[in-house]
Amino acid sequence: MIKRNKCIANIKAGYLFPEIAKRRREFAAAHPEAKIISLGVGNTTEPILPHIDKGLTEGAKRLGTVEGYLGYTDEGFLELRERISKVFYQGKFAPDEVFISDGAKCDIGRLQLLFGAGTKVAVQDPSYPVYVDGSVLIGAANGWTGTGYEGIAYLPCTAENNYFPDLSKLPSDSIFYFCSPNNPTGAVANRVQLTELVKAAKEKGTVIIFDAAYAEYVRDPNLPKSIFEIEGARECAIEVNSFSKPAGFTGVRLGWTIVPKELKYAGGESVNADWARICGTIFNGASNIAQWGALAALDDEGVKEMKELCDFYLGSAKLIREAVQSLGIACVGGDNSPYIWARFPGRDSWEVFAEILEKCQVVTTPGSGFGPAGQSFIRFSAFGHRADIEEACRRLARLKG
Amino acid sequence: MIKRNKCIANIKAGYLFPEIAKRRREFAAAHPEAKIISLGVGNTTEPILPHIDKGLTEGAKRLGTVEGYLGYTDEGFLELRERISKVFYQGKFAPDEVFISDGAKCDIGRLQLLFGAGTKVAVQDPSYPVYVDGSVLIGAANGWTGTGYEGIAYLPCTAENNYFPDLSKLPSDSIFYFCSPNNPTGAVANRVQLTELVKAAKEKGTVIIFDAAYAEYVRDPNLPKSIFEIEGARECAIEVNSFSKPAGFTGVRLGWTIVPKELKYAGGESVNADWARICGTIFNGASNIAQWGALAALDDEGVKEMKELCDFYLGSAKLIREAVQSLGIACVGGDNSPYIWARFPGRDSWEVFAEILEKCQVVTTPGSGFGPAGQSFIRFSAFGHRADIEEACRRLARLKG
Numbered sequence: 076m077i078k079r080n081k082c083i084a085n086i087k088a089g090y091l092f093p094e095i096a097k098r099r100r101e102f103a104a105a106h107p108e109a110k111i112i113s114l115g116v117g118n119t120t121e122p123i124l125p126h127i128d129k130g131l132t133e134g135a136k137r138l139g140t141v142e143g144y145l146g147y148t149d150e151g152f153l154e155l156r157e158r159i160s161k162v163f164y165q166g167k168f169a170p171d172e173v174f175i176s177d178g179a180k181c182d183i184g185r186l187q188l189l190f191g192a193g194t195k196v197a198v199q200d201p202s203y204p205v206y207v208d209g210s211v212l213i214g215a216a217n218g219w220t221g222t223g224y225e226g227i228a229y230l231p232c233t234a235e236n237n238y239f240p241d242l243s244k245l246p247s248d249s250i251f252y253f254c255s256p257n258n259p260t261g262a263v264a265n266r267v268q269l270t271e272l273v274k275a276a277k278e279k280g281t282v283i284i285f286d287a288a289y290a291e292y293v294r295d296p297n298l299p300k301s302i303f304e305i306e307g308a309r310e311c312a313i314e315v316n317s318f319s320k321p322a323g324f325t326g327v328r329l330g331w332t333i334v335p336k337e338l339k340y341a342g343g344e345s346v347n348a349d350w351a352r353i354c355g356t357i358f359n360g361a362s363n364i365a366q367w368g369a370l371a372a373l374d375d376e377g378v379k380e381m382k383e384l385c386d387f388y389l390g391s392a393k394l395i396r397e398a399v400q401s402l403g404i405a406c407v408g409g410d411n412s413p414y415i416w417a418r419f420p421g422r423d424s425w426e427v428f429a430e431i432l433e434k435c436q437v438v439t440t441p442g443s444g445f446g447p448a449g450q451s452f453i454r455f456s457a458f459g460h461r462a463d464i465e466e467a468c469r470r471l472a473r474l475k476g
Numbered sequence: 477m478i479k480r481n482k483c484i485a486n487i488k489a490g491y492l493f494p495e496i497a498k499r500r501r502e503f504a505a506a507h508p509e510a511k512i513i514s515l516g517v518g519n520t521t522e523p524i525l526p527h528i529d530k531g532l533t534e535g536a537k538r539l540g541t542v543e544g545y546l547g548y549t550d551e552g553f554l555e556l557r558e559r560i561s562k563v564f565y566q567g568k569f570a571p572d573e574v575f576i577s578d579g580a581k582c583d584i585g586r587l588q589l590l591f592g593a594g595t596k597v598a599v600q601d602p603s604y605p606v607y608v609d610g611s612v613l614i615g616a617a618n619g620w621t622g623t624g625y626e627g628i629a630y631l632p633c634t635a636e637n638n639y640f641p642d643l644s645k646l647p648s649d650s651i652f653y654f655c656s657p658n659n660p661t662g663a664v665a666n667r668v669q670l671t672e673l674v675k676a677a678k679e680k681g682t683v684i685i686f687d688a689a690y691a692e693y694v695r696d697p698n699l700p701k702s703i704f705e706i707e708g709a710r711e712c713a714i715e716v717n718s719f720s721k722p723a724g725f726t727g728v729r730l731g732w733t734i735v736p737k738e739l740k741y742a743g744g745e746s747v748n749a750d751w752a753r754i755c756g757t758i759f760n761g762a763s764n765i766a767q768w769g770a771l772a773a774l775d776d777e778g779v780k781e782m783k784e785l786c787d788f789y790l791g792s793a794k795l796i797r798e799a800v801q802s803l804g805i806a807c808v809g810g811d812n813s814p815y816i817w818a819r820f821p822g823r824d825s826w827e828v829f830a831e832i833l834e835k836c837q838v839v840t841t842p843g844s845g846f847g848p849a850g851q852s853f854i855r856f857s858a859f860g861h862r863a864d865i866e867e868a869c870r871r872l873a874r875l876k877g
Contacts, residue, residue: 121542190478
């Protein structure tokens with residue numbers, strides 16, 4: 076009989092979010108009267124705004140017509156790839172450097188195929204679980220050691236280092252997943268820090284996988300929204316991004332990945348050409364309806380709507396941040412990011428999670444689920460209806476004393 | 477500097493369909509006056525029928541409303557999973573055995589992660605390129621030997637064995653990709669053959685990955701549309717399927733995979749649980765708009781529309797089949813499948829491809845692109861507008877003499 080892939084056996088327990096959902100269900104079963112509010116997962120809650128939704132609706136309608144019908148669009152609409160380059164990157168990428176995907180997470184899962192099982196992997200600690208779990212799946216990391224996976228370099232991002240890692244610890248010839256605005260900490264790396272990051276990556280022959288899924292939440296004009304704002308990044312970085320958080324496309328599924336042609340392997344081969352090959356082999360393109368929606372999101376009216384939607388969630392983030400701070404709890408994020416990262420010194424994250432669920436009937440995300448350095452932290456997500464956010468903030472006062 | 481995944485280096489040349497597109501472009505550039513007709517790729521061309529398209533359009537509209545908005549639906553709509561089980565499998569699968577995907581090809585790319593690089597892989601020869609290329613990508617197969625990849629067992633399906641492989645050649649403890657109705661041959665395995673297949677798989681400890689993407693083209697009531705019509709298949713098979721070909725969803729992106737709970741690895745672990753874990757880790761669910769469309773496709777009116785659409789393409793297949801036969805060229809398929817597999821004894825597939833393109837300005841698919849046993853064959857696809865199919869059939873007469 077056929078054997079299990081030993082890499083799967085290496086992944087411990089459940090994926091973080093299903094585990095939270097399970098605990099929520101158990102609490103709800105035990106307390107059927109409780110009106111639970113979730114500030115847990117990063118799932119968008121507000122309707123898609125009218126102009127962008129019209130793009131989706133008209134796209135769906137178009138598929139019912141002889142003139143408008145369209146089948147496979149493997150590499151994505153040319154016009155969409157051009158517009159992404161123009162709106163987000165001042166036109167500095169050619170269409171064949173912009174790859175349309177069904178979302179950032181899915182592309183992150185596929186990206187590891189570029190480098191294979193032999194790659195060294197480094198992550199910010201804490202970090203979005205997919206970087207690590209995806210690495211374990213592909214065999215680039217091994218068994219769970221109790222605090223992390225063998226073979227993954229965890230670079231702590233804590234209050235002590237202002238949530239930016241010590242780059243002297245970055246391994247050579249590795250891939251480094253870097254997320255800014257960060258999920259879960261909400262911290263945004265500044266231009267000086269990203270310049271250091273690019274410098275370190277080039278010196279060490281490391282490729283940065285830059286996850287910019289929350290870029291549109293940056294409001295401080297001095298903070299970079301893309302790694303490609305930094306000189307030299309084309310030779311050492313791939314950027315993954317998505318319409319999920321700026322346009323509310325979490326359920327629509329549309330993202331993109333930038334693989335510059337300047338990026339080469341040690342042997343001089345083009346990473347861009349391999350990525351095209353991988354996408355052509357095991358991916359069949361994103362939904363064309365979603366692509367028509369994205370085209371609407373990227374014209375003047377759509378860009379305005381994306382800003383409006385992000386502003387709404389940032390308004391909620393501000394409320395949560397203020398509620399947490401008013402309890403004397405130290406936190407970061409929530410200003411240029413929809414996440415607030417709150418510190419409960421000396422305590423276990425799951426224990427704090429349980430306390431907040433018990434006392435406030437509010438679901439959060441335990442920081443330890445994002446890596447060893449997330450221990451004693453809680454992530455609050457600003458994705459929720461405003462009335463729920465306000466009610467949750469009132470209830471958080473119950474944590475006092 | 478980081479190294480290239482050696483598995484990618486193992487994949488030869490371009491993926492078949494981009495290569496065909498390239499040759500078509502070159503021909504068009506050299507003959508700007510030519511009105512080229514494509515019977516090459518399996519891309520649907522007809523509008524989505526009204527009831528199903530209404531499902532998509534209303535879904536897109538719903539996302540613009542407070543009540544109807546929906547974000548991530550990782551494991552897919554419960555109602556959709558139930559309805560797939562009911563419509564295609566007489567309700568014999570529980571919802572958690574039905575996994576909603578963004579298409580069969582994408583799931584085939586992910587499925588290899590269940591078994592990993594150490595797995596032996598067997599394919600029908602000829603076969604859909606993704607089975608082989610995906611296996612090479614994951615490291616389950618090695619370098620190109622001139623006729624095939626080292627480590628892949630190619631089981632010839634030729635006129636001599638009536639397009640059903642010699643199962644005594646099936647390796648033990650392997651995964652076996654089996655496609656029926658077959659792409660590219662158009663042959664459909666009958667009940668006796670599939671019963672033998674299940675028997676062989678169980679004896680040899682082999683897992684069948686059954687690709688049923690063309691099942692809705694089966695019109696002969698005696699032919700099975702699913703491997704799960706065969707007793708014992710639950711313990712040895714996974715079935716991959718899609719709305720692309722029956723509902724015209726090639727660009728919409730929606731499919732499903734059945735992983736029965738009875739399917740276990742050698743160590744007794746549940747394959748179903750691992751598949752849920754893989755999907756939860758590196759996939760984020762299919763588009764909810766596409767899922768609303770699929771729900772419409774699976775009510776009475778939608779099922780009728782899917783039949784109507786398949787009937788249309790089958791009508792075109794019949795025309796091509798007759799045109800090919802009238803030239804004295806032997807062929808199979810085209811009756812319960814949208815593909816016609818035509819034999820040109822002693823000739824090179826790409827040479828015949830070039831001759832048909834030159835003389836008829838018709839693009840086909842060279843059989844050798846599907847594996848060594850496809851040499852001397854040409855695949856004709858029935859996906860096209862009727863007027864184009866009729867014109868292509870007239871032009872094929874130029875191949876005479």
